[in-house]
Amino acid sequence: MSLKDWFAQRKENTQAEKQLDAEGMNRVADEQYAKLWHQCFSCNTNLPKKDLEDNLDVCPVCGYHNRIGAYQRIAQLTDTFVEWDAGMTATDPLLFTDTEPYVKRIADAQRKSKLNDAVITGLGAINEQPIALAVMDFAYMGGSMGSVVGEKITRAIEQAIALNVPVCVVTASGGARMQEGMFSLMQMVKTSAALARLHDAGLLYLTLLTEPTFGGVTASYGTLGDIIIAEEGARIGFAGRRVIEQTIHQKLPADFQTAGYLQKYGQVDRVLKRSEIKTEMGLLLRLHNTSSGKLAHSQAYQQLGLTVPDTVLQAEIALHKQPALAHNH
Amino acid sequence: MMSTPSAVSPEKIQPLDFEKPLIALQKQIEALATAQNNSEGISNQLQTLQQQAESLRQEVYGNLLPAQRLQIARHPQRPNTLEVIQALSPDCWIELHGDRAGADDRAIVGGIIEFEGQPMMVVGTQKGRGMKENLVHNFGMANPEGYRKALRLFEHANKFNMPILTLIDTPGAYPGIEGEQHAIGHAIALNIREMARMNVPIFSVVMGEASSGGALGIGVANHIYMLEHAQYTVISPEGCASILWRSASFATQAAEALKITAQDLTTFGICDAIIPEPQGGSHYDTASAFEAIAKQLKIGLATFKDYSAEALKNQRYEKYRSIGAFTEK
Ligand SMILES: [Zn+2]
Numbered sequence: 001m002s003l004k005d006w007f008a009q010r011k012e013n014t015q016a017e018k019q020l021d022a023e024g025m026n027r028v029a030d031e032q033y034a035k036l037w038h039q040c041f042s043c044n045t046n047l048p049k050k051d052l053e054d055n056l057d058v059c060p061v062c063g064y065h066n067r068i069g070a071y072q073r074i075a076q077l078t079d080t081f082v083e084w085d086a087g088m089t090a091t092d093p094l095l096f097t098d099t100e101p102y103v104k105r106i107a108d109a110q111r112k113s114k115l116n117d118a119v120i121t122g123l124g125a126i127n128e129q130p131i132a133l134a135v136m137d138f139a140y141m142g143g144s145m146g147s148v149v150g151e152k153i154t155r156a157i158e159q160a161i162a163l164n165v166p167v168c169v170v171t172a173s174g175g176a177r178m179q180e181g182m183f184s185l186m187q188m189v190k191t192s193a194a195l196a197r198l199h200d201a202g203l204l205y206l207t208l209l210t211e212p213t214f215g216g217v218t219a220s221y222g223t224l225g226d227i228i229i230a231e232e233g234a235r236i237g238f239a240g241r242r243v244i245e246q247t248i249h250q251k252l253p254a255d256f257q258t259a260g261y262l263q264k265y266g267q268v269d270r271v272l273k274r275s276e277i278k279t280e281m282g283l284l285l286r287l288h289n290t291s292s293g294k295l296a297h298s299q300a301y302q303q304l305g306l307t308v309p310d311t312v313l314q315a316e317i318a319l320h321k322q323p324a325l326a327h328n329h
Numbered sequence: 330m331m332s333t334p335s336a337v338s339p340e341k342i343q344p345l346d347f348e349k350p351l352i353a354l355q356k357q358i359e360a361l362a363t364a365q366n367n368s369e370g371i372s373n374q375l376q377t378l379q380q381q382a383e384s385l386r387q388e389v390y391g392n393l394l395p396a397q398r399l400q401i402a403r404h405p406q407r408p409n410t411l412e413v414i415q416a417l418s419p420d421c422w423i424e425l426h427g428d429r430a431g432a433d434d435r436a437i438v439g440g441i442i443e444f445e446g447q448p449m450m451v452v453g454t455q456k457g458r459g460m461k462e463n464l465v466h467n468f469g470m471a472n473p474e475g476y477r478k479a480l481r482l483f484e485h486a487n488k489f490n491m492p493i494l495t496l497i498d499t500p501g502a503y504p505g506i507e508g509e510q511h512a513i514g515h516a517i518a519l520n521i522r523e524m525a526r527m528n529v530p531i532f533s534v535v536m537g538e539a540s541s542g543g544a545l546g547i548g549v550a551n552h553i554y555m556l557e558h559a560q561y562t563v564i565s566p567e568g569c570a571s572i573l574w575r576s577a578s579f580a581t582q583a584a585e586a587l588k589i590t591a592q593d594l595t596t597f598g599i600c601d602a603i604i605p606e607p608q609g610g611s612h613y614d615t616a617s618a619f620e621a622i623a624k625q626l627k628i629g630l631a632t633f634k635d636y637s638a639e640a641l642k643n644q645r646y647e648k649y650r651s652i653g654a655f656t657e658k
Contacts, residue, residue: 087658093597094588098573147653154650176541176563178573181587182599185563186652188542189549192518193525193646200526216563218514219542224522238514238542239504243568247504257509265510 040064056274065233065274067211070120070137073170077278078124080304085155089116090148094181102179113139117148121156123303127282130300131168132160138172145217146177150187153221157194163300166204166285171222175215188220195224204288209236227284230259230268342612345400351389354382390608395584401558402537406612410438410453410496416619418442425482434475436467439482450486452479452547453496470503473516476546480520487527492630495547498536500565502543517546524549525645528638532629535559551645552629555591557606562589599652
């Protein structure tokens with residue numbers, strides 16, 4: 001929706017409301033007003049929530065990209081999606097307590113976020129092209145990476161190798177989950193070692209870095225993409241801004257660790273608006289699938305409930321016609 | 330090429346806070362012993378004091394708290410990487426410099442040694458002895474250039490079939506502005522992925538403190554060994570305390586809660602063997618500390634002597650693959 005269209009529509013909406021008021025009907029109560037309206041964090045414009053949602057949660061006035069949840073992201077990126085390992089939850093291997101016990105933090109986070117942990121994984125299709133996805137969700141304990149995040153991402157990569165499909169990880173994380181101590185740090189190795197196998201299998205790995213991506217996620221699967229896309233407005237780094245300021249005793253530039261700053265320093269390939277991401281990912285998949293000649297196995301299409309393309313069927317039939325290769329006893 | 334290891338004489342050792350009562354008692358004993366008074370009373374008194382000292386020693390060193398072990402791990406006189414290299418290979422040390430892209434980060438040192446007739450590549454974070462050396466080595470806190478130099482040396486070892494030894498003693502990667510500009514996160518991530526792909530055995534020895542991604546960037550191994558008082562953590566206890574307890578003064582509690590001792594990490598299956606230290610820590614008797622490191626390294630080399638490249642990669646993969654704590658519904 002263009003800015004002009006949006007203003008035109010808002011004017012219409014406002015007039016409709018005035019008319020309701022004039023007729024003395026269903027005056028919108030204050031709390032309902034709060035439910036229906038959103039004030040932009042960046043430009044302070046009051047926007048009907050519906051308009052924001054229709055615009056992928058990007059402010060139509062100033063372009064501010066609001067943080068979105070994993071399921072919302074998946075809905076925006078894919079045409080179909082089948083979730084993997086949905087029931088995996090964290091345990092408390094250290095019996096960790098800071099100002100409150102980790103088990104309580106887990107329960108609270110699950111209740112507030114309605115998620116089992118900080119990543120959703122599964123098989124999706126973008127323009128009928130299967131891709132294994134792992135999407136982090138900042139709403140669950142700041143998207144922190146613990147054992148569940150590491151295990152689910154590793155399984156997704158291993159599944160991708162088995163199905164011969166590319167992988168995309170969408171990051172949103174403050175870094176390691178401190179409450180899981182060294183179990184958390186070791187997830188960086190587990191995921192990166194699986195990515196080494198994906199790399200050797202010659203399959204495409206895309207990373208989409210979103211607001212915010214820091215610490216152990218940056219220093220492992222976040223920045224290992226063959227192609228790295230950063231969403232506009234995302235802040236990305238290894239050490240936090242405050243830690244750096246305290247260490248070097250100087251003020252950092254305002255744009256430090258922003259997506260644009262990272263691109264200037266050669267760290268990300270593309271900085272994209274949310275509205276551009278799906279189209280570009282679909283194109284990247286097509287270009288790489290075409291040139292590598294890698295075909296997803298028919299099971300990938302079957303999992304997604306999609307028709308298996310003839311090229312895939314023919315390739316698999318051809319393979320089975322060569323018993324000496326397939327079953328060399 | 331390298332400075333000779335400083336053998337610390339026992340009377341020059343800087344005692345830690347919790348050792349002070351023991352030192353006081355020791356001084357009393359020495360004063361009494363040199364009094365040259367052979368009366369039975371003095372002799373009895375001496376015997377009592379010696380018994381007291383022995384039981385105090387057992388009490389102090391037998392029940393070390395994680396925070397006290399951390400003090401030992403960070404002791405300024407603790408043997409450092411270059412000293413261990415000198416001890417493992419007194420006659421052969423060819424230090425290799427630079428990342429071939431504009432820098433030689435001296436926080437990480439590396440080169441070729443000959444250990445018991447076996448050429449090996451050693452790469453380690455270097456803490457200096459005294460301020461002048463520490464400024465050269467940046468207190469063992471590496472920048473991206475250090476990790477890129479390390480990767481270059483790992484690749485060299487891989488090409489020439491040299492086992493790799495990494496020596497870890499670092500408070501973490503350096504949190505600076507240039508480190509972020511030069512992609513510290515990516516440098517660490519790439520090392521983790523590439524270490525997972527090496528065809529040669531890799532041994533990591535955690536010598537003092539090992540913190541976060543900065544340690545992991547040279548820490549992916551077939552076997553991880555830890556000195557008895559060494560600590561390996563996802564975040565420094567001070568950093569953890571300032572985030573979770575909102576004050577660094579809770580570092581003692583954080584050190585306890587994070588479970589970062591060699592003993593804890595052996596229980597978790599992360600550390601493969603603990604290298605025993607002389608009572609009070611390696612700085613009390615460096616010669617026997619070096620001997621213990623050499624002994625463990627010999628065991629490690631023998632363990633993987635007959636492994637093929639594939640078997641080494643698989644063993645490394647499975648080691649990390651199995652680390653994690655979660656449940657599934
Ligand atoms: Zn706005």
